[in-house]
Amino acid sequence: MSAAASAAQGIQAKVLATQGRPRAGHLLLIVVAGAAAALGAWAEWIQIRDGLRVSGLNRPVGWAIYITDFVFWVGIAHSGTLISAVLFLLRARFRTAIYRVAEAMTVFGVMTAGLFPVVHLGRPWFAYWLFPLPNQRHLWVNFRSPLMWDVFAVSTYFIVSAIFLVVGIVPDAAALRDASRGWRRRFYGVFAAGWRGTDEEWRHYARAYLYFAAFATPLVFSVHSVVSWDFAVSILPGWHSTIFPPYFVAGAIFSGIAMVVTLLVPLRKVLHLEELITSWHLDMTSRMILLTSLIVTYSYLIEAVMAFRAGPGTELSILAYRATGPFAPLFWTMVGCNCVFPLFLMGSRVRTSPAALLCICILVNVGMWLERFIIIVTSLSHDRIPFDWWGIYRPTIVEAGITLGSFGWFFFWFLIFVKLLPAVSISEMKEEVAHEVGHAA
Amino acid sequence: MQPDRGVLGVFAEVTDAARAVRALREGGHVEIRFAAPAPFPELVEALGRPRSRLDSVTLSGAALGVAGGFALCVGTALAWPLMTGGKPIVSIPPFVIIAFELSVLVGACVNLGALAVGAGRARRRRAVPFDPRFSTDRIGVFVVGGDLPEAERTLRDGGAEEVRHVA
Numbered sequence: 001m002s003a004a005a006s007a008a009q010g011i012q013a014k015v016l017a018t019q020g021r022p023r024a025g026h027l028l029l030i031v032v033a034g035a036a037a038a039l040g041a042w043a044e045w046i047q048i049r050d051g052l053r054v055s056g057l058n059r060p061v062g063w064a065i066y067i068t069d070f071v072f073w074v075g076i077a078h079s080g081t082l083i084s085a086v087l088f089l090l091r092a093r094f095r096t097a098i099y100r101v102a103e104a105m106t107v108f109g110v111m112t113a114g115l116f117p118v119v120h121l122g123r124p125w126f127a128y129w130l131f132p133l134p135n136q137r138h139l140w141v142n143f144r145s146p147l148m149w150d151v152f153a154v155s156t157y158f159i160v161s162a163i164f165l166v167v168g169i170v171p172d173a174a175a176l177r178d179a180s181r182g183w184r185r186r187f188y189g190v191f192a193a194g195w196r197g198t199d200e201e202w203r204h205y206a207r208a209y210l211y212f213a214a215f216a217t218p219l220v221f222s223v224h225s226v227v228s229w230d231f232a233v234s235i236l237p238g239w240h241s242t243i244f245p246p247y248f249v250a251g252a253i254f255s256g257i258a259m260v261v262t263l264l265v266p267l268r269k270v271l272h273l274e275e276l277i278t279s280w281h282l283d284m285t286s287r288m289i290l291l292t293s294l295i296v297t298y299s300y301l302i303e304a305v306m307a308f309r310a311g312p313g314t315e316l317s318i319l320a321y322r323a324t325g326p327f328a329p330l331f332w333t334m335v336g337c338n339c340v341f342p343l344f345l346m347g348s349r350v351r352t353s354p355a356a357l358l359c360i361c362i363l364v365n366v367g368m369w370l371e372r373f374i375i376i377v378t379s380l381s382h383d384r385i386p387f388d389w390w391g392i393y394r395p396t397i398v399e400a401g402i403t404l405g406s407f408g409w410f411f412f413w414f415l416i417f418v419k420l421l422p423a424v425s426i427s428e429m430k431e432e433v434a435h436e437v438g439h440a441a
Numbered sequence: 442m443q444p445d446r447g448v449l450g451v452f453a454e455v456t457d458a459a460r461a462v463r464a465l466r467e468g469g470h471v472e473i474r475f476a477a478p479a480p481f482p483e484l485v486e487a488l489g490r491p492r493s494r495l496d497s498v499t500l501s502g503a504a505l506g507v508a509g510g511f512a513l514c515v516g517t518a519l520a521w522p523l524m525t526g527g528k529p530i531v532s533i534p535p536f537v538i539i540a541f542e543l544s545v546l547v548g549a550c551v552n553l554g555a556l557a558v559g560a561g562r563a564r565r566r567r568a569v570p571f572d573p574r575f576s577t578d579r580i581g582v583f584v585v586g587g588d589l590p591e592a593e594r595t596l597r598d599g600g601a602e603e604v605r606h607v608a
Contacts, residue, residue, distance in 0.1 A: 002453035008478060008578035132517055140517035144528060144535045152542040160549045167553065171576075175478060178573035193557070197476045197576055199488055200563030206480050207493035208556035215503075215545045215552070226538065430578075431479035434455050 007433040011276065015172075015422045016179055018271040022419050026270070033412035040405010043398045044119060052122040054398045060383035061393035063376050066120035069403055071372040072255070073113035073410070074154065074227055075248075078220060079256025080106025081161055084168070085216035088209075094284040096428045097277045101267065102260045103165040104423070108413045109256075110158040112406050117150075119402055146229040153226040157219055164212050170195050171205070171427040191421065224252040231375065237314035238322075238379025241306070247299035254292035254338070255368035258361040261285055265358040267418065276424050279352040286351040289364065293342035296371075300339065314384070321382045322374060326392055330370050331378075337367025447472075447585035449570055450596030451603045455481045458580040461599025462487040465584060468595055472585035474567050476575040484580070495555045502551025503544045510540030570607050583607070 022030070047054050057064055080102040087095040118127045130151045132141045141148050173191035180188055195201060228248035231239035241247075261282065268277040307315035322331045341363045350356045377393050395403075417423075452458035458475065465473050466489060475484055514536035522530045569575070569583045582601070584592040589606065596604045 004455065005453040005578040012577055132513060138520050140521045142523075142525070143514040143518065143539055144525065144532050149535070149538045149542075152539050156542045156546040159546060163549055163553050167556070171478070171480075175576040178576045194561070194564065195576075196564055196569065196571065197478055198564060198567060198569050199475045199477075199485060199490065200567050201560045202477065202480050203485055203490055204493045204495055204556055204559040204563065206482070206485070207495045208499075208552050208559075211495065211499045211552045212549060215549045218541075219545055222538075222541065427479045431481060434479065434481065 002437075004434045004437040007437060008430040011424075011429045011433065012175055012179065012426055014273065014276060015424050015426050016176060018273065018423060019176065019180075019184070019419065019421075026415065026419065030412060030415045033408045033410075033415060036408025037405050037412050038408075040402050040408060043401030043405060046398055047119070047122065047402070048124065054396060056394050056396045056399060058391050058393065060385070060391050061377055061380045063120075063380060064393050065373070065395045065399045065403060066116045067376050068369065068372045069406055070113050070116035070120070071227055071248075071376070072369050073109050073116070073406065074157075074224065075252035075255045075368065075372075076259045076410075077106045077109030077113060077157070077161070077256065078224060078249075078252035079260050080104070080109070081157075081164070081216045081220045082253055082256065083260065084164060085213040086220060088213045089217060092284075093432065094281050096432050097281050097424055098260065098264060098285065100165075100168065100425050101264055101418075101423055102256075103161065103168065104414060104417050104421075105256075105260060105263060106161045107158070107165050108410050108417070109259075110154060110161060111413065112410045114154060114158065115406065115409070146226070146233050149226045150230055153219075153223045157223045160212070160216055160219060164216055166191070167205075167209065167212060168425060169421055171197060172422045172425060175426050176422065187420070220253075221249055224248045231379075236379050237384075238318040238375065238382070241303065243299060243302055243306075247296070247303075250292050250295035250299065251368060251371060254289065254296050255365060257285060257289050257292065258364035258368070261289070261357055261361040262365060263414065265354045265361075267423065269354070271418065271423065273424060276429060279354075282354065282357055283348070283351045286345045286357055286360075289361070290342055290345040293338060293345075293364070297339040300335070318379060318382060322378045325378070325382070327374060327378050327381070331374055334367050334370040334374055337363045338371060341367075445472075445568070445585045445607075447583055447607050448589050448592045448596065449605055449607050450582045450584075450593075450599070450601035451572070451574065452580040452582060452599075452601055453578070454600065455484060455580060457600035458582055459483045459487040461582055461596055461601065464595050464599055465582075465592060468588075468591060470584050470587045470592055472587070474569050474583045474585065476569040476572070476581045476583070478576050478578065478580075481580075493559065495552065495559060498555040499548055499552040502555075503548030505551075506544035506547030507540045509547065510543035511536055513543070514539050 083095050083102040084099040087099070117130070118124045121127060130141070169191050170193055173188045174195035174197065177185055177188035177192045225245035225248065228244035232241055232244035234240060264277060264282070268274050304319055307319040310316065322328070341360050344350045344356070344360060350360070381391055381393055383391070450461060452461065455477075459481070462473055462475065462484065473488060475488070477484060515531050518530050524530065569581055572579070572581055575581045582596060584596070593604050
């Protein structure tokens with residue numbers, strides 16, 4: 001058998017092996033994630049029953065942990081499209097082994113993010129008001145509001161990401177369909193959509209995939225810019241800043257790639273994918289984390305410089321409040337997690353050590369959640385209107401339960417996904433090894 | 442669907458398959474098809490087929506999305522003309538965001554539909570005999586019509602592992 005055919009068979013066998021019956025540990029994780037999601041649903045039920053008084057929201061802090069969670073999960077969702085679309089257009093080879101995980105993470109991340117505006121409403125039965133639906137009184141949504149831009153941006157992002165994920169799976173599902181029996185064969189057959197891998201199918205597929213990538217690329221930059229405008233177009237000190245769109249996009253990519261690595265490191269171990277997702281892939285991914293960490297650090301510095309250049313006033317008082325006020329421990333933890341710890345990635349040994357990488361990426365995830373909390377809560381907490389001066393926000397157990405539930409919801413779907421559908425792109429890996437073998441020969 | 446009558450060569454190497462396809466074309470064969478487990482661009486190139494025409498359909502979808510986005514924003518603003526913050530009722534800059542999002546959304550959905558229709562039609566018109574190896578590790582080159590014994594020789598000379606006639 002030729003080297004290329006043997007390598008292709010090896011890739012397919014490795015991925016097929018990940019699709020077998022889940023082990024007890026995997027099932028336990030699904031149960032734990034499902035239980036956390038159920039806890040979150042129960043906490044949400046309490047909030048629906050008793051109203052938003054069970055949350056820590058107060059005057060002036062009317063946006064807090066739910067909006068933090070929303071921005072965090074939208075940010076997490078960003079790297080998937082970056083890795084699958086932007087790096088596809090840039091022909092970055094290292095994306096091949098990791099983009100499927102990133103794409104799945106994007107879809108489940110947006111599914112999680114989308115829950116929070118509804119949770120934040122307090123009265124979720126009015127959520128349909130967010131959409132421009134014809135109604136008897138001809139009351140339409142206000143398209144001049146950034147909240148409406150958000151509805152369209154996040155909905156579009158979810159649909160396009162889901163299409164991108166499912167289209168990418170088609171050739172792989174066909175390969176698994178032809179190698180499976182029983183219900184799995186029928187299951188993969190649904191995703192394969194009759195795929196036979198003929199020249200005409202590949203001809204249309206390659207063109208369509210290029211267009212999906214071309215459509216998804218501006219979305220990477222637009223969606224988090226739109227999310228940043230939720231804050232930046234207001235006149236609140238701490239929010240009203242022109243640097244917000246690039247700052248938010250860099251932060252989203254930073255946190256998203258950190259989450260990809262947080263998922264990849266245990267995944268490659270548990271599913272025995274070390275030969276497909278190698279240290280080189282981790283190394284290249286961690287370089288992106290380092291780059292985006294430096295951009296985020298630069299943004300923090302620019303914010304401080306702008307506050308100092310503005311002189312004594314609101315911007316400087318917000319900066320001082322964040323750095324020395326009641327939220328200072330969270331602020332300095334954020335700086336440590338997002339600006340200091342990622343610097344260890346300058347060392348090549350750290351970049352290729354899965355354990356070290358996992359620790360840094362978990363810290364980055366913590367830091368980026370805190371960043372959103374600091375931006376949202378401290379800016380509102382330090383108000384300037386005489387009748388609702390300053391207020392301290394403390395999350396309640398209900399809010400903590402809903403936040404924990406969001407992590408459970410995300411991991412529940414992700415853990416099911418990696419057991420039902422290929423976590424690595426089989427067809428693109430085959431193409432890559434065929435070319436590697438060809439070049440070597 | 443019943444495949445056409447022809448000769449099928451099974452290849453293990455993409456370079457061999459691409460070379461065989463070029464040799465077949467040089468030998469005057471017109472109807473050459475293949476089935477492969479991966480998107481090998483050199484094979485598609487060797488076949489010399491024109492670029493997929495999904496572009497025009499997809500870009501029309503995107504243009505429709507832009508038009509629909511502006512129409513939705515302007516139409517609903519005029520249907521409920523509520524002045525806020527002294528801003529004009531029809532404020533183009535914020536509407537650009539909705540138009541952009543809808544262009545991406547409609548463009549992507551139309552692209553998906555075009556892919557489904559295009560690939561489905563192509564699968565029926567230019568079928569290749571099914572072999573599960575073509576989704577795993579082998580490439581099938583299928584020659585329809587023409588001088589089939591000559592095509593068989595070319596496939597064998599090109600490095601095909603096996604060659605068979607499909608009735």
